Amino acid sequence: MVINVQNLVKRYGNLLALDHFSLQIEEGEVFGLLGPNGSGKTTAINCILSLLKYDKGTIEIFGKPMRPDAYSIKQDIGIVMQNVAVFQELSVQENIDYFCGLYVKDRQKRRELVEEAIEFVGLQDFRKFHPKKLSGGLLRRLNIACGIAHKPRLIILDEPTVAVDPQSRNSILEGILKLNQQGATIVYTSHYMEEVEQICSRIVIMDKGKTLATGTKEQLKGMIKGGETLTVELFGLKEEQLEAIRRLPHVTGAEYDGTRLTVHCSGGAHNLIRLLDYLRGQELSFGRVYAEPPTLNDVFLEITGKHLRD
Amino acid sequence: MFLHVFTGRLKCLTRDKLMLFWTLLFPVVLGTFFNIAFGNIMNITEEFSPVKVAVVESAGYQQNEAFRQTLDAVSQPGDGQLLIVSVVGGEEADRLLKSGEVDGILEVDGEVRLTVKESGMNQSILKAFLDEYAQKSAAIGKLLRENPQADLSGLLDDMGKESFVNEATLSGAKPDTMLNYFFSLLAMTALYGSFWGLRNSTDIQPNVSALGSRRSVAPTHKMTAVLGDAAASLVLHVAEMLLVLAYLIFVLGISFGNQVGYVLLTCLVGSVTGISFGTFMGCLFQKRDGLKTALLIAVTLFLCFLSGLMMVDIRTYINLYAPVLSYINPAALITDAFYCLYVFESHTRYFLNIGILCGISALFCLGSYLLIRRQKYASI
Ligand SMILES: Nc1ncnc2c1ncn2[C@@H]1O[C@H](COP(=O)(O)OP(=O)(O)OP(=O)(O)O)[C@@H](O)[C@H]1O
Ligand SMILES: [Mg+2]
Numbered sequence: 001m002v003i004n005v006q007n008l009v010k011r012y013g014n015l016l017a018l019d020h021f022s023l024q025i026e027e028g029e030v031f032g033l034l035g036p037n038g039s040g041k042t043t044a045i046n047c048i049l050s051l052l053k054y055d056k057g058t059i060e061i062f063g064k065p066m067r068p069d070a071y072s073i074k075q076d077i078g079i080v081m082q083n084v085a086v087f088q089e090l091s092v093q094e095n096i097d098y099f100c101g102l103y104v105k106d107r108q109k110r111r112e113l114v115e116e117a118i119e120f121v122g123l124q125d126f127r128k129f130h131p132k133k134l135s136g137g138l139l140r141r142l143n144i145a146c147g148i149a150h151k152p153r154l155i156i157l158d159e160p161t162v163a164v165d166p167q168s169r170n171s172i173l174e175g176i177l178k179l180n181q182q183g184a185t186i187v188y189t190s191h192y193m194e195e196v197e198q199i200c201s202r203i204v205i206m207d208k209g210k211t212l213a214t215g216t217k218e219q220l221k222g223m224i225k226g227g228e229t230l231t232v233e234l235f236g237l238k239e240e241q242l243e244a245i246r247r248l249p250h251v252t253g254a255e256y257d258g259t260r261l262t263v264h265c266s267g268g269a270h271n272l273i274r275l276l277d278y279l280r281g282q283e284l285s286f287g288r289v290y291a292e293p294p295t296l297n298d299v300f301l302e303i304t305g306k307h308l309r310d
Numbered sequence: 311m312f313l314h315v316f317t318g319r320l321k322c323l324t325r326d327k328l329m330l331f332w333t334l335l336f337p338v339v340l341g342t343f344f345n346i347a348f349g350n351i352m353n354i355t356e357e358f359s360p361v362k363v364a365v366v367e368s369a370g371y372q373q374n375e376a377f378r379q380t381l382d383a384v385s386q387p388g389d390g391q392l393l394i395v396s397v398v399g400g401e402e403a404d405r406l407l408k409s410g411e412v413d414g415i416l417e418v419d420g421e422v423r424l425t426v427k428e429s430g431m432n433q434s435i436l437k438a439f440l441d442e443y444a445q446k447s448a449a450i451g452k453l454l455r456e457n458p459q460a461d462l463s464g465l466l467d468d469m470g471k472e473s474f475v476n477e478a479t480l481s482g483a484k485p486d487t488m489l490n491y492f493f494s495l496l497a498m499t500a501l502y503g504s505f506w507g508l509r510n511s512t513d514i515q516p517n518v519s520a521l522g523s524r525r526s527v528a529p530t531h532k533m534t535a536v537l538g539d540a541a542a543s544l545v546l547h548v549a550e551m552l553l554v555l556a557y558l559i560f561v562l563g564i565s566f567g568n569q570v571g572y573v574l575l576t577c578l579v580g581s582v583t584g585i586s587f588g589t590f591m592g593c594l595f596q597k598r599d600g601l602k603t604a605l606l607i608a609v610t611l612f613l614c615f616l617s618g619l620m621m622v623d624i625r626t627y628i629n630l631y632a633p634v635l636s637y638i639n640p641a642a643l644i645t646d647a648f649y650c651l652y653v654f655e656s657h658t659r660y661f662l663n664i665g666i667l668c669g670i671s672a673l674f675c676l677g678s679y680l681l682i683r684r685q686k687y688a689s690i
Binding site: 074085094 | 311314315318321322323325326516519520521523524525526527528529530531532
């Protein structure tokens with residue numbers, strides 16, 4: 001087991017940031033930590049890395065207890081922080097070299113690793129740039145390069161792709177998968193379902209410091225009762241009509257933004273037909289209609305919504 | 311690993327333009343400004359006027375042949391005259407001192423005691439004269455016993471005359487007053503080392519900055535990281551102080567006496583104090599970044615103000631009414647250390663200053679350590 005967290009409790013004053021949080025991650029996994037803002041993802045990671053003292057619980061990495069002075073464990077971890085952590089006065093190349101140098105002493109080897117990292121995040125044209133002159137997305141990429149240049153066994157990424165454009169994001173996600181294929185275990189936190197769905201082999205959904213569900217994405221989707229999402233483009237839906245739709249059988253929720261009606265359904269057949277029948281009965285004309293199978297988004301909505309927010 | 315941290319740090323700090331401005335350019339500009347303001351005073355080469363002193367008439371004084379002879383020798387009218395001595399009764403001496411007609415009172419009963427009302431160049435000369443006399447009194451006594459008619463001038467030649475009378479005549483009016491500004495300026499430069507200390511402490515604490523967290527998860531031993539940073543900032547800051555010093559000496563022509571080694575030691579110790587002070591402040595006020603810097607500037611300038619950076623008389627008042635402040639104010643201690651090197655031949659007071667500065671630095675370091683250990687982050 002690469003990471004084994006048992007019953008972690010962390011309080012900030014009165015706020016319970018982690019509530020008996022447990023986590024097991026196996027070698028070679030791409031593990032997704034999914035949760036809304038403020039759910040305790042960063043707190044959990046900081047505790048795992050011994051950056052934060054915690055009130056209760058045990059943390060083991062590579063089978064050994066993690067402590068602030070467990071330098072041999074730290075040697076094998078790469079971390080990409082949620083907040084960009086680079087030196088403003090050092091260039092892209094110097095920054096990567098500095099952080100890589102904290103792990104790798106050999107200069108020749110380091111030069112190769114730095115070069116590889118620069119190519120990995122696609123900053124070849126910005127080697128001599130200083131962080132101040134980089135755009136937000138490029139800065140994020142530098143942040144990533146600083147964390148992974150030394151080729152660690154375990155890589156923890158805390159929302160690494162915030163502010164990165166879709167193409168770069170995809171190339172970063174691909175890169176992460178490549179690192180995984182080279183043998184690294186990945187822990188990836190995000191509140192973007194799509195990303196997590198795209199790369200993670202196993203996922204934990206957390207909210208308010210608690211683990212709500214763990215499993216592969218298929219397992220997670222299986223947890224909700226085969227719900228689907230129906231989307232209908234239409235104008236002029238009235239509030240009471242929306243209310244009526246919400247009361248239709250199997251409908252768990254409905255939103256309307258003026259042009260588009262989104263209806264979430266739990267399992268059961270003929271949901272779409274029933275909805276369209278209702279709309280015709282109200283003499284509403286509609287444009288395109290589509291039905292989507294459940295996504296992690298639905299899973300998330302269902303679990304967090306039902307168990308916590310209500 | 312230490313070397314890697316050290317060089318990386320040095321690279322960062324030497325490129326921090328804003329901090330370089332405050333720690334290097336600002337003192338240079340201020341020094342130039344002082345020099346322009348005092349330029350006129352410096353050029354006046356007025357005659358040095360001998361120091362007026364009252365000696366209390368007593369049996370002790372009458373019996374102390376050596377001392378009387380010495381006083382005689384240094385109060386001979388002429389170029390080398392150091393003192394103007396009036397031998398008076400105890401009460402009269404007090405009155406003269408109070409009214410400012412003399413700068414000090416000498417009393418003899420076995421040993422010689424000096425009473426002064428304020429501190430300044432003349433008082434310092436008296437003190438130095440007595441220190442010298444104490445050192446040489448045995449030799450003078452012996453010489454007089456062997457040959458009552460002996461000429462004391464040989465022995466007295468190096469009795470401080472060279473070291474301060476010459477310096478004093480150089481800048482006529484009130485040399486200590488003007489020089490104090492420059493000494494104090496150097497003290498300010500030293501304490502501005504606190505900016506580097508503050509930066510160090512920000513960049514290493516995981517709860518203060520992202521960089522701090524990032525570096526805390528690396529397998530660098532915490533002590534290596536702290537010492538690497540500290541060494542880099544110390545090297546840089548001492549270099550800055552030497553540049554400022556060189557500018558004051560070689561470009562502006564300010565004299566710091568001729569004890570180069572000790573002047574450098576003062577720079578080093580002052581720099582250590584400044585950096586550890588900043589580190590401590592950084593640990594004390596972990597959040598509120600803007601406040602920290604503002605507070606640091608304010609505190610440093612206030613301490614320098616007390617040491618006479620803006621108004622030299624402040625220092626005199628403090629020595630008079632709250633002398634303890636001078637012993638705990640690092641700026642005053644650094645200023646006084648330079649002053650001692652310039653004025654006195656003996657190093658007692660100088661080493662007292664340096665010793666206290668070292669003590670204060672040690673306290674700041676200890677305080678920083680305790681504060682970091684206490685915080686809710688586990689990483690140390
Ligand atoms: N230093 C702190 N002091 C007090 N409360 C904190 C502190 N850091 C985080 N919190 C609180 O702890 C909770 C969890 O925060 P955390 O940063 O772990 O969330 P997160 O899941 O990483 O959110 P995000 O997606 O926004 O990054 C939040 O309610 C937050 O307000
Ligand atoms: Mg977070």
